[in-house]
Amino acid sequence: MSIRLGKRSRSLLATGALTVGLLGGAVAVAPSAAAWTYVGECSSSHKIIYNTTSSQSIKIPDVWYQxxxxxxxxxxxxxxxxxxxALQLALKSCYGRSIAVDGEFGPATRDALKYAxxxxxxxxxxxxGxxxxxxxxxARYKQDGTRNGCASRDF
Known part of the structure; x- marks a missing residue:
């Protein structure tokens, strides 16, 4: 049994298929509203106050951008x-990994990060990321700069 479509039906079917294809593609590639937009490779780090009631800070990787x-x-x-x-320090002091804090992201750092x-x-x-x-x-620090354990980022 075959179904014969009229010119209008074929046109509507083609338009519908094209619309579904376009929308499907847009949905597949559109980033979510909460997606992280990377601005570069982490090339610096800073201590930032993470808990204003205690004035303690954590040391995190960052990048100079605009x-x-x-x-x-x-x-x-x-x-x-x-x-x-900064990442290696966290992996070593907060996760007990035996890695050098040398600024080189090699196999030991990768394995320690996978563990964490x-x-x-x-x-x-x-x-x-x-x-x-x-x-x-x-890595958490007191106001005087001494290490004071580890903390989750909660700001």
């Missing part, structure tokens, strides 16, 4: 610098 330090940065195997050092990602229940891929920033514990 006149400001921005935490929307990434790191992965081969990255280097003080941003990597597993501990925090986030994607285990050895890459630093939004999930890691949001969920890792960071």
């Amino acid at each position: 006149g400001y330090y921005n935490v929307r940065c990434w790191m992965d195997y081969g990255s280097a610098g003080v941003g990597v050092e 990602q597993g501990q925090e229940g986030i994607t285990v891929d050895g890459l630093y 939004e999930q890691v920033f949001e969920n890792l514990k960071w």
Whole structure:
């Protein structure tokens, strides 16, 4: 049994298929409203006050971007610098990993990061980005600059 479509039916069917195709593509590639927009590789780090009642700070990786330090940065195997050092410090002091704090994102840093990602229940891929920033514990400091344990980012 075959169905014969008239000219109008074929036109509507083609228009509908085109619309579904276009909308489907737009939905597939459109970022969510909460998507993290990376502005560069983490090349610096700073201590920022995370708890105003105690004036304690945490040390986090960031990048200089358009006149400001921005935490929307990434790191992965081969990255280097003080941003990597801040991550390594957190992995060593907050997750007990035996790694050098040398600013080189090599196999030991990647493995330590995978361990920490597993501990925090986030994607285990050895890459630093939004999930890691949001969920890792960071080296905590008192006002006088002495280390004071670890803290989750809660600001």
